[in-house]
Amino acid sequence: MSCQCDAKGYSARSSHAVATGASASGVRFEAALFHELSPRVPLSRAGVIGLELARLAATTKQWDDHAVSLAPLMHTALAQHGVATDREAFGVRGAARTRWNRLVARPLGIRAASMAHLVVDERIISAVLLMRRRDPPFSTRERLAITALVPVLTLGDAYHLARAQPSLPGLVTGVRCVDERLTPRQREVVEYVALGRTNAEIGAALGASIHTVRNLLVRVCARLGAANRAEVVRLAVLHPQRS
Numbered sequence: 001m002s003c004q005c006d007a008k009g010y011s012a013r014s015s016h017a018v019a020t021g022a023s024a025s026g027v028r029f030e031a032a033l034f035h036e037l038s039p040r041v042p043l044s045r046a047g048v049i050g051l052e053l054a055r056l057a058a059t060t061k062q063w064d065d066h067a068v069s070l071a072p073l074m075h076t077a078l079a080q081h082g083v084a085t086d087r088e089a090f091g092v093r094g095a096a097r098t099r100w101n102r103l104v105a106r107p108l109g110i111r112a113a114s115m116a117h118l119v120v121d122e123r124i125i126s127a128v129l130l131m132r133r134r135d136p137p138f139s140t141r142e143r144l145a146i147t148a149l150v151p152v153l154t155l156g157d158a159y160h161l162a163r164a165q166p167s168l169p170g171l172v173t174g175v176r177c178v179d180e181r182l183t184p185r186q187r188e189v190v191e192y193v194a195l196g197r198t199n200a201e202i203g204a205a206l207g208a209s210i211h212t213v214r215n216l217l218v219r220v221c222a223r224l225g226a227a228n229r230a231e232v233v234r235l236a237v238l239h240p241q242r243s
Contacts, residue, residue, distance in 0.1 A: 027142045031110065031131040034157075038234060039063045050131075051108065059107050064181075064235060067225025069099045074124075074227065077117050083147045085138040086113045114138040116146055118154040123230040126157050179237040181223050189216045194233045 034047030039060045043053065077084035086105075090096040105111065110131040118126050130146065132138070175194045177187035185206075192202040199213045206213070221227070224235040 027114075027130065027138075027145050028132070029114075029130040030133050031108070033129045033131075034126065036126045036234070037063060037129075040237060055108070062103070064225060066103045067235070068222075069096075069103060071225070071227060072096060073100075073115055074117060077115060078119075080143075081147045082119060082150050083114065083116045083143050085115075085143055087137045088143075109133060111135055112137040114143055114146055116150050116153065118150065118157050120154060120158050124234070125154070125161060128153060175238045177236055177238055179224075182220060182236070186216055186220050186223070189213060190220060190232060190236045190238070193217070193229050194236075194238055 029050075031050035032047070033049075033051065033056070035041065035043070035045065043057055043060070048056065073084055073086065073089040076089040080088075086100055090100045104113070108131065110133055112132040112135065114130045116128040116130075117124050118128070128146075130138070175191055177190040177194070179187060179190070182190065188206060189202060192205060197205070199210045199217070202208075203210050203213045208216075217229075217232070220232055220236075224232060226232045226235050
C-alpha cells in the first residue's frame with residue numbers, strides 16, 4: 001500500500017484527500033501535516049497523519065525563528081510549481097542539511113520530506129508536508145506526482161478556509177500590528193502593507209521617502225523571516241479593526 005498512516009487525522013481539513021491522492025499517485029509516506037505553518041494558527045485547524053500531536057505542538061513556538069533557515073525549501077518549491085523535497089532544498093550534507101536535521105528531521109523523527117505550497121493570488125495559504133521515517137528520499141517522479149495534486153488541494157483548501165472564517169459583526173476597516181518583534185515604526189509599515197498600500201503610498205502616509213520605506217520593509221522581513229509582502233502579512237501578529 002502506498003500510503004501508510006496509522007494515527008488519526010485532525011480537523012475538517014482533508015487529510016483523507018491528501019492520503020488518497022498521494023496513494024493513488026504511488027507516493028509512499030508515513031506522516032503528513034496540512035497547515036498554514038504559522039504558530040498563530042492553532043493546530044486544531046491542521047490535518048495531521050502519523051504524527052504525535054503533542055510532539056508537533058512542542059515545536060510550534062520555534063516556527064517563526066526557523067523560517068529563515070528553512071526558507072530554501074519554500075524558494076525551491078516555488079521555483080518548480082510549488083513542490084520541493086528536502087534533498088532538493090538542502091542537499092545531502094553541509095550547513096543547510098545540518099540545520100534541517102536539527103530543526104525538523106530529528107524533532108519529528110523523520111528521514112525524508114516533500115513539501116507542497118498551496119498558493120492563491122500569489123499568497124501561500126497553507127502547505128502540505130509529506131514525511132518518511134525511513135529511506136529512500138522522495139524522488140523526482142514522486143515530486144511530480146505530488147505537483148499534479150496541488151491544484152485540487154489548493155482549490156479545496158481555499159474553500160475550506162473561506163467556510164471556516166468566523167462570522168463577526170462590523171466591517172473590517174483596518175488592522176493593528178501588535179507584533180513585539182517589531183519597532184513601532186515597523187509595525188506602522190506592516191499595517192499599511194496589510195491594507196495593500198504601495199511603498200509610495202506608505203511613504204506619503206508616514207512622511208517618509210520610498211527609500212526609507214523600502215529599508216524598513218527589509219528589516220521587517222528579516223525579523224519575521226518573510227520573503228515577500230504576502231509573507232509579512234501572514235507572519236506578523238495582526239488584529240482586525242472593525243467599524
